[in-house]
Amino acid sequence: MPELDDGVQLSVDNLHMSFGGVAALRGVSIQVRQGEIFSIIGPNGAGKTVLLNCISGLYRPQRGKILFEGKDITHLRPYQRARLGLSRSFQKIELFRGMTVLDNIRLGRHIHMRAGLLDGGIYLGGAAREEIQNRDFIEREIVDLLEIAHIRNKVVGMLPYGLQKRVELARALALQPKILLLDEPMAGLNLEEVEDMARFILDANEDKKWLVTGVLVEHDMGVVMDISHHVAVLNFGEKIAEGAPEEIQRDERVHEAYLGEKEELYVTRR
Ligand SMILES: Nc1ncnc2c1ncn2[C@@H]1O[C@H](COP(=O)(O)OP(=O)(O)OP(=O)(O)O)[C@@H](O)[C@H]1O
Numbered sequence: 001m002p003e004l005d006d007g008v009q010l011s012v013d014n015l016h017m018s019f020g021g022v023a024a025l026r027g028v029s030i031q032v033r034q035g036e037i038f039s040i041i042g043p044n045g046a047g048k049t050v051l052l053n054c055i056s057g058l059y060r061p062q063r064g065k066i067l068f069e070g071k072d073i074t075h076l077r078p079y080q081r082a083r084l085g086l087s088r089s090f091q092k093i094e095l096f097r098g099m100t101v102l103d104n105i106r107l108g109r110h111i112h113m114r115a116g117l118l119d120g121g122i123y124l125g126g127a128a129r130e131e132i133q134n135r136d137f138i139e140r141e142i143v144d145l146l147e148i149a150h151i152r153n154k155v156v157g158m159l160p161y162g163l164q165k166r167v168e169l170a171r172a173l174a175l176q177p178k179i180l181l182l183d184e185p186m187a188g189l190n191l192e193e194v195e196d197m198a199r200f201i202l203d204a205n206e207d208k209k210w211l212v213t214g215v216l217v218e219h220d221m222g223v224v225m226d227i228s229h230h231v232a233v234l235n236f237g238e239k240i241a242e243g244a245p246e247e248i249q250r251d252e253r254v255h256e257a258y259l260g261e262k263e264e265l266y267v268t269r270r
């Protein structure tokens with residue numbers, strides 16, 4: 001195996017994933033460095049969500065390997081990966097609509113802890129107390145970071161869509177992840193909400209309390225080019241290009257893949 005470059009936190013090596021006859025990933029490799037925002041772009045059906053699902057453990061690739069902090073996690077279950085520090089949000093909102101914002105944040109965390117309890121055996125009183133104190137602290141920090149104090153006790157189903165997306169981000173952050181996997185966090189948001197969401201992602205990435213590495217699947221090119229350190233481009237299940245945002249904007253292969261959506265690549269917001 002080739003030696004990993006310094007700072008590589010997540011390494012995806014030669015992933016293959018097919019559904020019946022459809023090859024969704026055909027030998028995809030990426031290396032995500034600690035502390036960066038790594039974006040995955042590509043046309044509809046390119047394999048972006050499948051790649052994210054393989055990283056979070058929802059899908060099992062037929063071939064390939066996934067290393068997180070040097071540890072082979074290819075065969076770990078999603079909650080085991082979550083406990084190691086991989087957390088995700090979904091392309092379609094996956095929240096409990098009848099529950100409050102805070103309960104969603106708590107439950108998201110609890111589900112992962114409980115799965116771990118069943119797996120790991122007895123949980124001791126002292127540790128449990130520490131966990132509860134820690135949990136309160138984390139909740140306060142998240143509410144603060146994402147500016148959701150005013151809706152903390154509101155029922156999620158009653159909130160406008162843009163705020164629900166923010167609660168999704170809050171739920172994913174509640175696991176105190178090292179890496180946050182975000183599948184189209186901007187989808188369906190208006191301009192102001194997009195700017196807010198981009199700022200929250202940057203805050204989670206840059207704030208010393210969080211320092212979260214971001215792996216972002218996103219169609220909004222303005223945001224991708226603005227906040228990413230590194231961009232990988234998928235097309236028909238293959239990685240066709242990667243590099244700094246400026247390089248990707250200039251890349252002919254990328255423009256060909258986006259034929260018809262070409263002008264989108266030139267959009268920048270700041
Ligand atoms: N569970 C599944 N069963 C069968 N085929 C699937 C499944 N999930 C994804 N695919 C197929 O794999 C391919 C890649 O899908 P994927 O959802 O990763 O695309 P995407 O890049 O996320 O697209 P979009 O931008 O539209 O979200 C598509 O052809 C899709 O139909």
Ligand SMILES: [Mg+2]
Nearest residue numbers: 048049050091
């Ligand atoms: Mg998708």
